Amino acid sequence: MDVMVYETQKWLNENYTGKNGYIPLDLSDESEIKGRTGWTTIYALLRAFQIRLGIEKPADSFGPATRAAFNSNFENGIIEQAEDSEEEDDIYAIIQGALWCKGYSTGLGTITRQFKKSVGDAIKLLKRE
Numbered sequence: 001m002d003v004m005v006y007e008t009q010k011w012l013n014e015n016y017t018g019k020n021g022y023i024p025l026d027l028s029d030e031s032e033i034k035g036r037t038g039w040t041t042i043y044a045l046l047r048a049f050q051i052r053l054g055i056e057k058p059a060d061s062f063g064p065a066t067r068a069a070f071n072s073n074f075e076n077g078i079i080e081q082a083e084d085s086e087e088e089d090d091i092y093a094i095i096q097g098a099l100w101c102k103g104y105s106t107g108l109g110t111i112t113r114q115f116k117k118s119v120g121d122a123i124k125l126l127k128r129e
Contacts, residue, residue, distance in 0.1 A: 073091075
């Protein structure tokens with residue numbers, strides 16, 4: 001079991017269960033997905049991302065509606081925050097969770113809901129690889 005994947009799964013359930021279109025992850029001890037990255041977790045991240053963007057009917061795919069909603073919400077893309085920034089946003093937490101699920105460390109021990117240098121560095125490494 002990957003602890004950071006499990007933290008991501010717990011965060012998703014805690015923050016998105018009950019929201020339209022989110023399907024809670026089964027994190028019981030008998031669950032085959034607990035702490036493991038797989039399509040179920042990837043779909044949960046994608047649905048949380050779409051819900052955060054304001055998409056009324058989230059789905060298990062990233063298509064034109066998701067791209068349009070992202071561009072509408074973040075005209076200049078997502079910008080790395082200054083180290084002294086206190087701004088928090090679920091979009092940053094979803095990015096952190098996606099990185100962990102793909103095996104990239106953010107250098108953080110928990111989801112911070114911020115996009116500081118350590119998260120930016122993880123994205124740069126992902127792009128290089």
